[in-house]
Amino acid sequence: MLVLRMTAPILPPLRPVLRPLVAAIAPLADEFAAADWAAAEQLIEDALGEQPAAEVARFARFVRVIGWLAIITTGRSVGHLPPARRRRLLERLAGLPVPPVGRRVERLRRLALLGVWGRVSARTVADWRPDPRGWAARGPGDQVRRTPRPTPTALTLVK
Amino acid sequence: MSGRFRYDVVIVGAGAGGGTVAAALAPLARAGRRVLLLERGTRHAPEAAVFDEVRATHASYDHPRVDDDVVRLATGRGVGGSTRVSSGVIAAPGGRSVAAWNVPGLDAGDLEGRLVRLAETCGAHFLPPDALNENHRLFADGAARAGFATGAYRVAVRGCRGAAVCGLGCPNDAVQGTHRVQLPVAEAAGVEVITGADVLAVRDRRLEVRVHAPRPGEPDAPWAPGTHLVEAGCVVLAAGAIGTPALLLRSGLGRALPRLGHGITLHPTQWIAAEHPRPITTDVGHPTSLVLDRSETDGWWLEPAFAPPLATALHLGGMGPRHEAMLRAFPRLQMLRAVAIDRAADGHRVTLDADGEPLVQYRLTPAVRRALVQAQRSATRLAFAAGAVRVHAPAAIEAPLERRDIDHIDARLPIDGERLGPVTAVHAMGGAAMGRDAATSVTDAWGRVHGMPWLRIADASLCPDALGVPPALMVMALADRVAEGVQADGGALAEGVA
Numbered sequence: 001m002l003v004l005r006m007t008a009p010i011l012p013p014l015r016p017v018l019r020p021l022v023a024a025i026a027p028l029a030d031e032f033a034a035a036d037w038a039a040a041e042q043l044i045e046d047a048l049g050e051q052p053a054a055e056v057a058r059f060a061r062f063v064r065v066i067g068w069l070a071i072i073t074t075g076r077s078v079g080h081l082p083p084a085r086r087r088r089l090l091e092r093l094a095g096l097p098v099p100p101v102g103r104r105v106e107r108l109r110r111l112a113l114l115g116v117w118g119r120v121s122a123r124t125v126a127d128w129r130p131d132p133r134g135w136a137a138r139g140p141g142d143q144v145r146r147t148p149r150p151t152p153t154a155l156t157l158v159k
Numbered sequence: 160m161s162g163r164f165r166y167d168v169v170i171v172g173a174g175a176g177g178g179t180v181a182a183a184l185a186p187l188a189r190a191g192r193r194v195l196l197l198e199r200g201t202r203h204a205p206e207a208a209v210f211d212e213v214r215a216t217h218a219s220y221d222h223p224r225v226d227d228d229v230v231r232l233a234t235g236r237g238v239g240g241s242t243r244v245s246s247g248v249i250a251a252p253g254g255r256s257v258a259a260w261n262v263p264g265l266d267a268g269d270l271e272g273r274l275v276r277l278a279e280t281c282g283a284h285f286l287p288p289d290a291l292n293e294n295h296r297l298f299a300d301g302a303a304r305a306g307f308a309t310g311a312y313r314v315a316v317r318g319c320r321g322a323a324v325c326g327l328g329c330p331n332d333a334v335q336g337t338h339r340v341q342l343p344v345a346e347a348a349g350v351e352v353i354t355g356a357d358v359l360a361v362r363d364r365r366l367e368v369r370v371h372a373p374r375p376g377e378p379d380a381p382w383a384p385g386t387h388l389v390e391a392g393c394v395v396l397a398a399g400a401i402g403t404p405a406l407l408l409r410s411g412l413g414r415a416l417p418r419l420g421h422g423i424t425l426h427p428t429q430w431i432a433a434e435h436p437r438p439i440t441t442d443v444g445h446p447t448s449l450v451l452d453r454s455e456t457d458g459w460w461l462e463p464a465f466a467p468p469l470a471t472a473l474h475l476g477g478m479g480p481r482h483e484a485m486l487r488a489f490p491r492l493q494m495l496r497a498v499a500i501d502r503a504a505d506g507h508r509v510t511l512d513a514d515g516e517p518l519v520q521y522r523l524t525p526a527v528r529r530a531l532v533q534a535q536r537s538a539t540r541l542a543f544a545a546g547a548v549r550v551h552a553p554a555a556i557e558a559p560l561e562r563r564d565i566d567h568i569d570a571r572l573p574i575d576g577e578r579l580g581p582v583t584a585v586h587a588m589g590g591a592a593m594g595r596d597a598a599t600s601v602t603d604a605w606g607r608v609h610g611m612p613w614l615r616i617a618d619a620s621l622c623p624d625a626l627g628v629p630p631a632l633m634v635m636a637l638a639d640r641v642a643e644g645v646q647a648d649g650g651a652l653a654e655g656v657a
Contacts (some may be wrong), residue, residue, distance in 0.1 A: 025478040043213060052514070087479045103228045106581075109478055117469040117486065118213040126468040129212040132330035134321030134443055158374035 010048050010056060011041050017067035022080040024086035025109055026116035028125060047114055059111075063105045066093070085153030161385030166195040166351075168645060169366060169391040171358050173198040174240020176618030177397030177632045178337025178345070179277070183642030185348035187649065194484045195389065196345070197356040197368060199398075200237030201377045205332040210250070212469045215327035217481025219244045223401045224512065225519045228410055230427055231473075231583045234399050235388065238354060239338030241399075241585065242631055246325040246447040247334040249283035250628035251275075253455070262593045264604035279333045280313035280514040283632075285448075290633040292321070292444030296384075297435070297493050298463040302451055307537065312448050312462075317341075321444040323465050337635075342405055354381040358398070360410040364613050365390050393645055395606075396591075397638065400619040404590035405517035406507040407601075415474075415610060416601050419591060420510060420624075422503035423519060423623035426586035429531050429579075430466060430474035433542030434549040434559075438490040439468045441465055449498075451537065454500055454627030458526065458533040461541070476553040478578035485551050485559070497534030499527045500651075503624045509590045523582065529574050531582070536572050553580020586630055591620035595636040598655040604642035612648075617641035 011018060019037070023029040029040065048056050070078045078086060087149060093103040116122065123130070131137035168184060170177045173196055181196050188194045201218075209215040220233045233240030251274045257267045301311045315335035322330050332339060346352055355377070359367040360627060367387060372384040396403045404420040413419050446465035454460050466474055471494070472486055485492070501507075504524065512518040523531075531595050535552040542550050543565050551559045555571050564571055594600020597609035606621060608614040617638035626633055 026472075027480055027483050041282065083479070090478070099227065106228065110473055113472045113477075114213070114469065117472045120211050123210075123468055125294075126486050128468055128489055130322070130324060130442070130467070132320070132322050134319075134331075136320060138443055148205060 014063045017063050017078045022112040024083045025112040029116050039119045043118045044115045051141050162387040165390045167192040167392045168194045170196040173238045175242050175634040178341040179635040179638035180395050180617045180642045181345035181469045185345050188349035194350045196352045198359045201354050202238045207329050208329050209324050209327040212467050219328050223517045225521050233585050239336040242336030243338050244328050245464045248629045249278050249314045249632050252628050253504045256626050258613035262604050263595050270636050273639045277635045281314045281340055283313040285311050293439040294441040294463045295449050297545040298449055301541040304544035307451050309449050309451050314448050323442050323446050334447050353381050362410055390472045395615045396412050396615050400587035400590045401517050402619045408511050408588045409515050418601050419437040420508040422589040423507045424501045424503050424588045425584035427499045429497045429553050430480045431538040432551045433492045433493040433547035435547055441494055458500045458530040460498050461538055462496050464494050475551050495538045499530040500625050500627050501527045503589050532572055532574050536568055539568050540620050588619045588622040591616050592623040593621050603643040613639050613642035
């Protein structure tokens with residue numbers, strides 16, 4: 001069910017930790033201009049906006065905990081760690097024998113990917129060229145490849 | 160209450176089950192009986208905006224919570240339900256499935272006739288070979304070289320141009336879901352369809368219905384926003400394997416029906432992406448019409464499939480440069496989907512959370528984990544045999560697998576490994592199963608809820624156990640039987656609302 005909450009944006013106070021984590025998960029974010037970050041954060045905000053308030057609070061708490069963990073274990077803030085070390089931190093958390101922590105990392109991963117790859121402009125990075133005309137929108141090269149060679153086993157079993 | 164209405168029959172849900180019941184009850188509507196269908200989602204218009212993955216997914220799916228997030232579950236929302244956002248695969252289960260259900264009064268021969276008729280009604284057919292994309296050719300060729308036999312699905316599509324985004328809603332409305340086939344018949348006969356209508360509770364032939372104000376861009380709701388009371392001679396629930404048990408639990412029927420919510424199955428699914436040295440046509444053409452079927456022997460099947468970039472990013476697991484390199488190889492990806500056939504288990508059930516929303520209690524059993532890894536191993540062999548240079552399998556240790564790993568696929572994909580990767584599901588079944596009595600089931604073989612002859616169920620929740628195929632056609636067949644029972648009880652309906 002859609003739960004709309006009329007509250008202040010969740011992400012601004014989390015940015016110093018969250019943005020470096022997003023970029024560690026999806027390196028494309030390293031190339032982001034301000035408008036890209038705005039689009040990505042809007043997608044994440046919208047997704048969080050549909051979560052129960054308690055779940056959002058847990059998410060915010062988890063991001064802050066990662067920020068403190070980085071400082072405690074490395075002496076540096078998340079933003080000052082190289083991306084590989086940020087990822088290693090997340091992977092270590094995911095590998096802990098405490099399933100809820102692993103699930104938190106997975107939720108963070110999903111939100112980061114949603115923000116980065118959910119933007120309509122991201123499809124150009126993936127070179128995805130969707131078109132409602134389907135085959136008709138493709139060039140002659142694709143049209144040729146449309147016709148398969150005979151595949152003798154392809155139609156032998158009917159489910 | 161804003162309004163009070165009275166109908167002979169009220170159907171809840173406009174997907175495979177509800178749409179089929181509505182069409183089958185068209186003669187009742189033509190005969191002057193008042194038949195109403197309530198759908199909580201909207202009536203989607205085909206549009207190019209489906210290519211906005213986030214927006215289209217948000218508009219077309221609910222994501223019921225699964226405890227511990229072990230599976231990311233999606234159920235179709237809106238007129239047509241999951242049949243609108245599917246690739247239109249029409250697959251009949253083997254007779255063994257129905258026999259194994261062991262439901263007294265459920266005759267496999269009776270179902271067979273309905274499966275055949277409903278498949279014809281939907282226009283199910285085999286795609287001609289020249290309509291298949293390279294993802295299919297690689298699937299068939301790779302399977303043949305790796306020693307696997309493949310089969311073909313019939314698909315219910317008409318005017319398919321190959322936009323490939325069936326899972327987001329076809330921009331050409333080619334998929335022949337209930338929104339295209341059954342519901343137009345029903346509405347032409349006088350069945351009323353109210354969208355944006357959330358059924359909060361159903362008790363003693365009365366439904367409490369909350370109608371939502373339309374979201375921006377949605378058509379106006381036929382009923383005013385607010386809460387309405389609807390009285391009915393007969394209520395047919397077809398809100399799906401999650402929605403129907405949740406509604407009945409919310410209505411306080413859990414005590415009278417001790418099996419309510421139990422025995423849910425999900426068809427846990429994982430995706431595999433294989434990189435080829437050159438671009439291939441995976442993202443154009445119908446996405447799924449072949450199958451490598453191991454359902455009877457090993458509890459899984461594999462099929463070619465297509466997921467847009469965001470879904471691919473989420474389905475494949477991992478993060479960082481390797482993960483991104485896979486996404487940047489998007490035009491070169493062969494994509495496959497592995498589906499495990501899970502068995503109804505006691506601890507797997509639909510419950511309610513503190514807010515009254517469905518919460519699915521579910522664990523991936525060792526048998527399902529084994530099936531998913533075996534399917535990934537087969538997919539990896541198939542893809543390398545088809546010429547892939549690299550395979551991204553979610554359970555792989557240190558993914559991706561390279562060609563040099565061909566002789567070590569089993570070691571790289573250990574059956575009992577800790578890592579499994581993201582699991583999704585779109586085929587929820589069970590939760591209000593047919594059976595002998597209230598101690599062991601929720602309904603009889605005609606979808607009549609035990610002890611409540613005015614209340615029927617006509618959706619995937621009727622399945623006592625998982626099928627070995629996508630369930631849409633079987634759901635339609637079961638719903639067709641339920642509708643026949645409702646028609647047979649036509650006289651009693653009038654008494655119900657008198």
